[in-house]
Amino acid sequence: MHEPLFDYIERYARASITDDEKDIIRSSFEPKRLRKKQYFVEEGKICQYTGFIVKGAFRQYSVDDTGMEHILQLAIENWWVVDRQSYINQTPSSYFIEAWEDATLLILPRAKLDVILEIPVIQSMFWQMSENNHIAFQKRVDDTISLNAVKRYENFERLYPEIVQRFPQHQIASYLGIARETLSRIRRPSSR
Template sequence: MLDPLFDYIQRYGKQLLSEAEKERIRRIMLPKRLRRKQYFLEEGKVCTYTGFIVRGATRQFSVDEQGNEHILQLAIENWWITDRDSYMNRTPSKYFIEAWEDTELLLMPRERLDELLEIPAIKGMFWQMSENNHIASQKRLDDTISLPAIKRYEHFEQLYPEIVQRFPAHQIASYLGIARETLSRARSRSLR
């Protein structure tokens, strides 16, 4: 079960893991199963784990005063899920993270993060993730303020075809910040 994680760490940390290091990781990471619709994180709670998805799919969202959900992340295998702010700074989260399919995770407990970061490949990976996340959210932001709804959808579809397959359209619409009807119409129009 840890192999996808080891692969991931070695790829993004740009270093190989020794057997001893793997063993150390094995002892720290906690396996966890979530059933569809179960929460990984709820608003107001501190996000004490960062999770690595081995199998399944999750969504992260906030809920505004009117009760509307706004999706910030849709994640599948080999993605990390967390509220970075809450996890790093131990502050209450504004977000929910919910399993959208039955999901298997590996959890990185916040209180053992420093131990894990002693492993060079993990440190490198963490660095790279932070970097990549920052770059990706910058691009998403650029799209969001620059492009009309349809274009944003097209970009998204091109970037994450598998996500589009596995989540219903109204979730994608929420991720893009548009109404599900708008997405539906945009799609049918772009077929002609």
């Protein structure tokens, strides 16, 4: 069950994991199954785990005072789910992280983070992930303030075709910061 995680670590760290390191990883990351619509974390609760998605899909969102959902992240296999601020600082989460499909994860309890970070290949992987996340965040902000809705959707569809297939239009629209009706108009010509 841990093989996808080992592959991910080696790909991001650009280094091999020793058998001893694999044993530490196996004992640190616990398997967890969630059913569709089950929460990984809920707003107001402390995020106790970071989760590597082996199978399934998740959405991370907040709900404003009017009850409207705002999607922060859509995630599928070989992605991570976590409210980083809540997990690291052990403070209440501002987000819901919900399984959009039946899912299997490998979860790392906060208490085991320091142990796992002693492994050089894990340090390298987390560093690379942090860099990639920062770059993706900057790109998303830049796209939001500088591109029209059509270009934002085209970029997203090109980069994440599987996510476009697995999540409903209204969630993709929320993630992109565009109205559902606008996304429907954008997608209509390409569906002919």
